[in-house]
Amino acid sequence: MKKQRCCSLGDHALLSASSSHRWLHCTPSAVLERSKEDKSSNAAAEGTAAHELSEHKLREFLKIKTVRPLSKYDSPELEYYTDVYVDYACELISEAYSRSSDPVILVEQRVAFTDWVPEGFGTADLMVVADKTMDVLDLKYGKGVQVSAEDNPQLRLYALGALAMFDYLYDIETIRMTICQPRLDNYSTCEMPVVELLHWAENELKPKAELAIKGEGEFCTGDHCRFCRVRATCRARADRNFELIKMDFKKPDLLTDEEMAEVLVRVDELKRWAVDVWAYAEEEAIAGRKSWGGYKVVQGRVTRKYTDENAVAGAIIAAGFKEEDIYSVSLLGITALEGLLGKKQFKEILGDLIIKPEGKPTFVPESDKRQEYNPAMTDFK
């Protein structure tokens, strides 16, 4: 049976740990999101497959009975990156054994944080309690957005759930929360004393959760809108974006550099909003649920394709052509080869044959974590 990763006593928690970043910033969002069907994306389904395979591998490592899951996402890449996560988790477990002869290790553990969040439940990927420290490890299989463990409410909620389970048994003083995002080579850890976590839970989390469960509080737009289910139709977001557009430019006819800089800081969010609105309108129109004045649905342009590749090959060979004339062979990509050989052997055999070329200069907001590109330094090198 397939396991639901984010769950409540029912199917899904209204105030889930995974969406806490959003409902903590914008408390009415959780109730509003309920009005929109939760369509699991391809990326989410791939993430579930990665978690199920990782759980299986970790259970094997811990010598717990397990059956290897099968999924349509099985591939050398999935194999490789789940191995990277499991290696990381195993190191964390070994380190716990170096501190305590009897650590508590829980894989894909359901936790409840209902003392602070009404009906709040979730599933933590790995929790390890050893000595006075508890580790909470979360696998992020996505590679679209780099996730940090700093100020990460999802990890804090798992930690609170784990504390509710163990605090009366163990004298836990420190929580160490880690994000493992192997496809971005991102490993981020944040340590927090238990007293600080509990202070945050009582003074920030609990009051906001009480508003969020009732759909009350102030709408607040920001980066957290990105995965909100109502991001295309949310009035607060539309109002905010129209406010951004209403810029009061005076003469001369061309924008000054200062005005251009002002436009640029607004453009990122406006682009995202436009894409969301377009995707929503398109989906509704194609499904036949809505029509929009000035727009219609047509059939897309198509290219020719074979009905049966084997039959095509057979027909060409029968016509006197050779196999080498009609098939092309290409080398596997770096990630797939690394998955095939394993990291160690890959490095031994191909280490000298892999280079990392300079990235193309890319224009990004100042908040981007990458170091500023300096052409003079590159020329010098």
Ligand code: SF4
């Ligand atoms: S789109 Fe943004 S502002 Fe609107 S409900 Fe969602 S999180 Fe709140």
